[in-house]
Amino acid sequence: MKRNVPLLLAIIAGFVMIVAFFIPYTVSWGEDVSIWFDILASIAFILGGGNLLKVHLKKVSDQAKGWGYSIITIISFLAMLIIGLGKLGVNPNPQFPGHGHWAGQYNEIGSPFYWLFESVFKPLQATIFAMLAFYVASAAFRAFRAKNMEAILLLATAFFILLGRTAAGVFLTDFIPEESGYSGLRLENITVFIMDVFNTAGHRAIMIGVALGTASVSLKILLGVDRSYLGSGEG
Amino acid sequence: MSRETTIWLIVFLIGAVMLFGRAMFTEHGMARMYVEESPREFVDLGDEDKSDWVSMDEVPEDVEVSAIPADRRVSWTSQKTSNYGEFVQQPAGGNIQFSLARSIGVWLAALFTLFVLSFLIKDNPLYKVAESVFVGISAAYWMVVAFWDQIVPNLIGKLSPTFVRNWAMPGLGEDARQELIYLIPLVLGMMLLWRLSPKGGWISRWPMAFFIGTFCGLRLIRFLQADFLTQIRNSIDPLYVTEGGVFDVWASLANIILLIGVLSCLVYFFFSFEHKGIVGRIAKLGIWFLMITFGAGFGYTVMGRIALLAIRLEFLFDDWLWLIDPTDKRLGI
16 A cells, blocks of 8 residues: 555556557546646645745744744745735736736736745845856866866867857957858857857767666656655655 | 954945945935836626626726726726836826835845855855745745646636636636546645655655656656657768758768767767777767867856856846946936
């Protein structure tokens, strides 16, 4: 019951998706299972939110180190959640004005949810990702050493790509006429050649490898050979 | 108070005074947001049995609007983003006006941006506050999106279409019928939420198994079709390319390098043979191709992050401080 039913569920769900691809009669089965998958993925977000609340409430209750920040997390979580789920401050839908604010768009421009998204979520997310520029550059400076052919190739390519996509790169080889037979030596054209040929070749091989790996792992799971996702214990 | 703290405190105080001065004592100020407001008004011209909401502009002339009771009228104001340039240029009595809420939003966004960037100096309480807010806000954001975009239309809407039509989705077709088969994802969802309970952890294995099985079935086909077959098909290009009957050296060379690159990388990925002799040399060539790919990927990642940083700095200097005006939205002030 604890291990065989989930195993059977995984096998049936997986094979329905495969069969739906090959047999037109079963296409709607595949579509339904696909929607169920999306629903479960959405419920997983609720699970994530619930778990976040649980962890931080425990931290506050235990007065563990940094519990003050947990209060901030809980307050911001609840504020965004209540405003979003309650559609607070949302105008009615112009197509159905009689239905009140519930028929309006939860992320309508000008609504409190939109305001929180634009003023808090978006800038924080963008800045946190932008910070990676410093850390990638710093890590690269410390780790990259042109010790052998492989490292030289990696460094040189990164250098050409970074330079070739900036105005400085274009300026450096601007003296080579665009119409001449040597225009391929212009930095921006070298960059395009590297991207279109060398980079594409490597990417293609990686994609083929990933596809074969995914197919073999999927088959192992669907045939019940790999059961690691069921966990080791009986609990 | 240590010397370092004192120096930072002085720097922050000077910054705050300058910001205050720019915001209060300049003619245009800074970080001011403007919106164009447009009133929307609707009336119900239907009868007791059936509503017929129409916009006030479309009400027939013979209808006495003032006679319609207040509960059959709805009005609100919708907002459209505007800017200082449009505000000062609008004719008298225009609808563009200063928005306090959005201006506070710009200040908040700027402060959070600075809080996060302060981590570059060292970990500090301001960064931790920004981090905590981000964790809470993003978890709730994705929950809300999942609820309104997936759970309401695809789960509740299938199980009880009439309720959802009357509540939040009046546009749901009258022909939408109840599909009780959707009790299965509902039950699986409830079982997934059981994970929050301290006991009965095995219950959540059922939905997890469904999840993994569906994912495997989906990916098995899609990866083989979209990645494996498509990549092989795209690699089969002519090695002797002609353009208008003339031999094209560069295109031919590109296709030859591409084919050699793909094959040599695949040889490197093939571990059933020991990488020695000719196989080893081809695998070595594959490594070189892969290094070029990783170098290009690295270059692009760095560029992408720097572009994001530039966007944040542009926000600070343009939208917040009003020191630059690249899009001329404030008439160059």
